[in-house]
Amino acid sequence: xxxxxxxxxxxxxxxxxxxxxxxxxxxxxxxxxxxxxxxxxxxxxxxxxxxxxxxxxxxxxxxxxxxxxxxxxxxxxxxxxxxxxxxxxxxxxxxxxxxxxxxxxxxxxxxxxxxxxxxxxxxxxxxx
Numbered sequence: 323x324x325x326x327x328x329x330x331x332x333x334x335x336x337x338x339x340x341x342x343x344x345x346x347x348x349x350x351x352x353x354x355x356x357x358x359x360x361x362x363x364x365x366x367x368x369x370x371x372x373x374x375x376x377x378x379x380x381x382x383x384x385x386x387x388x389x390x391x392x393x394x395x396x397x398x399x400x401x402x403x404x405x406x407x408x409x410x411x412x413x414x415x416x417x418x419x420x421x422x423x424x425x426x427x428x429x430x431x432x433x434x435x436x437x438x439x440x441x442x443x444x445x446x447x448x449x450x
Contacts, residue, residue, distance in 0.1 A: 338369075339387075342368060343367070344366070344367055345365065345366055345368060345450055347448045348364070348448065350447040350448070351447075354422055364448070365388065365389050366385060367385045368383075368384045375405075376402075378406075379402040379405065380404075381400055381401070382403065383400065384400065384401040384448070385399065401448065418445040418447050421444070421445035424442040425442045
C-alpha cells in the first residue's frame with residue numbers, strides 16, 4: 323500500500339511506538355534554494371489509529387527509526403493523512419512545499435533579530 327503522509331507538529335513518548343511495526347518508507351524533503359524535492363529511504367513506525375481528526379485530515383503519531391527500531395529524532399512526529407482516499411498525493415506535496423517556503427522566509431525574518439521571532443513546522447512527505 324502506498325500512502326503519502328505529511329509531517330507537521332511533534333509529540334513525545336518513544337515507548338509508545340514499540341508496539342508498531344517498522345515500515346520501509348521514502349522520505350521527501352523540499353529544498354527551497356534549488357526548488358527541488360530530495361528523497362531517500364527511511365524506516366518509520368506509524369500508529370494506524372488516528373489520535374485526532376480535522377476537517378480534511380486524520381492525524382497519526384509517527385516516528386522515524388533505524389532499521390533496528392532506534393529513534394532517529396529525540397521527539398517523534400505527527401503525520402496527517404487525507405480523510406478522502408481519492409485525494410491526489412500531489413496535494414500533500416504542494417502543502418509541504420508551501421510549508422517549507424514559509425520556514426525559509428520565517429528564518430530570513432528571524433535573522434533580522436525581531437522583538438518576537440516566528441516559527442513554522444518543517445514539513446516533509448513520507449511515501450509508505
